[in-house]
Amino acid sequence: GMAIGDVVLLLDETSQAIRFNRRLLESTLENITQGVSVVDASQRLIGWNTRYAEMLDYPPSMLHVGKPIAELIRFNADRGRFGDTDVEKEVAKRLRYLQAGSAYRYESHFNDGRVIDIRGEPMPQGGYVTTYTDITEFKAVESALVEAKSMLEQRVADRTAELEETMLALQ
Numbered sequence: 001g002m003a004i005g006d007v008v009l010l011l012d013e014t015s016q017a018i019r020f021n022r023r024l025l026e027s028t029l030e031n032i033t034q035g036v037s038v039v040d041a042s043q044r045l046i047g048w049n050t051r052y053a054e055m056l057d058y059p060p061s062m063l064h065v066g067k068p069i070a071e072l073i074r075f076n077a078d079r080g081r082f083g084d085t086d087v088e089k090e091v092a093k094r095l096r097y098l099q100a101g102s103a104y105r106y107e108s109h110f111n112d113g114r115v116i117d118i119r120g121e122p123m124p125q126g127g128y129v130t131t132y133t134d135i136t137e138f139k140a141v142e143s144a145l146v147e148a149k150s151m152l153e154q155r156v157a158d159r160t161a162e163l164e165e166t167m168l169a170l171q
Contacts, residue, residue: 034131041126043069043098055116055132070095080111098128107135115139 029036035052039045045067053063062075073094077087097104097120105119117133 034133036132037130038123039069039098039127039130043095043127045069045072046127052132055134069098081108101126 029049030051032049033051035055036047036049037045037052038047044065045063046065048063053060056072056076058072058075062072070091073091074087076082077085077090082090101122103119103121105117108116108118110116114134114136115138117135118130119133120128120130122128
């Protein structure tokens with residue numbers, strides 16, 4: 001078998017690798033532009049990055065490991081994040097999504113004009129990883145393009161009508 005010294009060395013190398021991977025993961029999560037939150041199978045917050053806290057504008061004391069996600073949803077609903085609706089109904093609806101264990105995606109329009117693309121991916125053991133992407137600029141460009149297209153169509157229609165009138169006058 002392995003000598004006890006070899007076992008200790010192997011365990012030490014393994015724990016160093018785990019620590020390295022953990023630091024790498026933490027540093028990656030802190031440096032991406034998306035907000036990320038992780039909840040476990042019992043709907044409690046077990047991980048998040050700073051960007052998530054900033055994007056959702058949570059008070060610093062609000063986020064801690066084990067925080068029931070229902071309380072965060074309720075906090076958002078109380079602040080009018082989901083419009084002028086029944087708070088408890090909104091909380092229950094969102095908890096049902098999480099309990100269903102299926103992937104979800106929706107665009108959330110924040111009161112301050114931001115548009116956030118929210119995607120939840122279920123984890124094998126239950127729980128979710130959710131990403132929050134600020135797509136405000138993308139949506140602004142999209143609506144400007146839609147507006148430009150409709151203005152162009154209107155100009156083409158006007159021009160066509162003018163040409164038809166001219167043709168009739170020439171006849």
